[in-house]
Amino acid sequence: MTDEPLLRVTSLSKSYGARRGCENVSFELWPGEVLAVVGESGSGKTTLLNCVSTRLPPSSGLVSYRMRDGQWRDLYRMSEAERRFLMRTDWGFVHQNPADGLRMSVSAGANVGERLMAVGDRHYGRIRETAIDWLGRVEISADRIDDQPRAFSGGMRQRLQIARNLVTGPRLVFMDEPTGGLDVSVQARLLDLLRGLVSDLGLAAVVVTHDLAVARLLSHRMMVMKDGVVVEHGLTDRVLDDPRAPYTQLLVSSILQV
Secondary structure, X not given: OOOOOOEEEEEEEEEEOOEEEEEEEEEEEOOOOEEEEEOOOOOOHHHHHHHHOOOOOOOEEEXXXXXXXXXXXXXXXXXXXXXXXXXXXXEEEXXXXXXXXXXXXXXXHHHHHHHHHHOOOOOHHHHHHHHHHHHHHOOOOHHHOOOOHHHOOHHHHHHHHHHHHHOOOOOEEEXXXXXXXXXXXXXXXXHHHHHHHHHHHOOEEEEEEOOHHHHHHHOOEEEEEEOOEEXXXXXXXXXXXXXXXXXXXXXHHHHHOO
């Protein structure tokens, strides 16, 4: 394992006029590590995710990424084309609503194949073979490869979105409430699948969730946000078993009372 982090976020802030999205957030993410960002709706966790993943420019602060050649790059000093290439190849982004991360009018196989073409694969047979392999890995039958995502259930769409993101072997994946809106039984299967894939592939991931059970199952480390500020940060089991910030204690106790 490398002795350098993969991602470094320094004093990141985002404001919308007078309203604070997130303020003075700093953290490092290491290869193979999963960081959960938790908090209630309006806590700033999605704003933070969007700023770190270059979907939303921050008001101030620095987001640096260690490229495959070992060089550190300031993401907001890269060209738009360079950032887009990074998003298509080295990174993945799993949306809460799979329709935001899929092309609904093309087949399941084409959704996976598009990412492969983005990294230069042009061999149709090999692309289709890889797509079938990845559909199998996310528990979608090979005979659905030519079906459009609109014919899939919500859970299947989410699994297809995961396959689309992971097929290029990214080093970093961002997930925005990946199990939100799914039935409990579907959530459990998806979480098991995600945990296995993240572990098998040695992925680094930033997962935004309001669900502490999701954070416990998927993450090594956890950041708790309230009103745009990080109120607690530590190893996931420590934060959940021995919360120190009053807000974290409140979050944990509210789950235990359900």
